[in-house]
Amino acid sequence: MTYLYVGIDGGGTSCRARIRDAQGRLLGEGKSGSANILLGIESALTSIVDAVTTAATQAELTSADFTRMHLGLALAGAEQKSAWFAMMEQPHPFASIVLNTDAYGACLGAHDGQDGAILIAGTGSCGLLINGGEQQVVGGREFPISDQGSGAIMGLRLIQKVLLAYDDIEPQTPLYHYVMTHFHHDVDAIVAWSKQALPRDYGQFSPQIFQFADEGCPLAQALLQQTRDDIEMWLQALRRRGATRICLMGGVAERMQAWLSPPMRSLIVPAKFDAIEGALMFAGKPEHNLYKLSDIQHEGAQ
Numbered sequence: 273m274t275y276l277y278v279g280i281d282g283g284g285t286s287c288r289a290r291i292r293d294a295q296g297r298l299l300g301e302g303k304s305g306s307a308n309i310l311l312g313i314e315s316a317l318t319s320i321v322d323a324v325t326t327a328a329t330q331a332e333l334t335s336a337d338f339t340r341m342h343l344g345l346a347l348a349g350a351e352q353k354s355a356w357f358a359m360m361e362q363p364h365p366f367a368s369i370v371l372n373t374d375a376y377g378a379c380l381g382a383h384d385g386q387d388g389a390i391l392i393a394g395t396g397s398c399g400l401l402i403n404g405g406e407q408q409v410v411g412g413r414e415f416p417i418s419d420q421g422s423g424a425i426m427g428l429r430l431i432q433k434v435l436l437a438y439d440d441i442e443p444q445t446p447l448y449h450y451v452m453t454h455f456h457h458d459v460d461a462i463v464a465w466s467k468q469a470l471p472r473d474y475g476q477f478s479p480q481i482f483q484f485a486d487e488g489c490p491l492a493q494a495l496l497q498q499t500r501d502d503i504e505m506w507l508q509a510l511r512r513r514g515a516t517r518i519c520l521m522g523g524v525a526e527r528m529q530a531w532l533s534p535p536m537r538s539l540i541v542p543a544k545f546d547a548i549e550g551a552l553m554f555a556g557k558p559e560h561n562l563y564k565l566s567d568i569q570h571e572g573a574q
Contacts (some may be wrong), residue, residue, distance in 0.1 A: 301327050397524075
């Protein structure tokens with residue numbers, strides 16, 4: 273049987289698949305919905321199958337070819353041990369699956385499989401160092417208790433400042449007026465929204481924060497200074513663990529590079545490949561599983 277290899281990069285927003293043959297030739301790519309396993313194991317698996325199906329169609333393959341596909345899964349939420357075990361216990365149509373975190377896939381891809389570190393700051397944030405095959409993680413414990421330096425935390429802080437400005441405790445800046453207009457000048461609407469708002473809902477305001485900062489808004493600039501301090505905190509933590517080359521990933525991190533101090537900027541290097549390529553690097557290689565498959569039965573008995 274001629275095997276195929278599939279890299280999967282799955283997060284809270286989308287799931288992307290890329291199929292290559294044993295010689296590394298690109299055959300097809302596909303995209304589907306959320307594959308964060310903390311948001312639902314079955315829905316994540318459905319998204320994975322959907323993305324692979326789209327990629328297979330592009331490659332003129334069918335579901336009958338799934339049995340010869342080795343999948344490398346770089347998925348958000350895989351760091352949570354119970355979710356990892358639950359995902360690995362799911363029946364699937366593929367030759368094999370290897371499961372690690374989206375950050376691990378991103379780091380492998382960024383450094384072409386070599387040692388190095390990444391700092392992801394988009395809707396959420398996480399730092400990861402791979403050194404001698406071992407991975408060390410800083411942050412990444414989900415909003416709102418972690419994720420400093422992320423778009424979600426930026427948005428949360430913004431909403432807090434807006435409410436203080438509404439109470440005449442903080443100045444009413446141009447960014448304040450933008451947010452109030454967004455909520456139709458109704459503070460009760462902000463409160464009601466907050467009761468069900470997800471990280472991406474808070475993160476939606478990050479582009480406006482950058483925009484208003486460029487226009488000189490003091491509130492926006494103060495928020496970006498806090499975000500810079502958060503990102504430098506994670507960079508320092510990675511450096512203390514031995515990182516000498518760090519790739520910035522995610523919309524917030526990439527835009528914050530110009531805000532970093534010179535010592536921190538000196539650590540930053542460009543990524544070589546994306547997280548899907550990182551996932552392809554461990555497809556069919558069970559030694560890259562985040563946890564041991566032999567522990568599944570033991571974990572389930574606890």
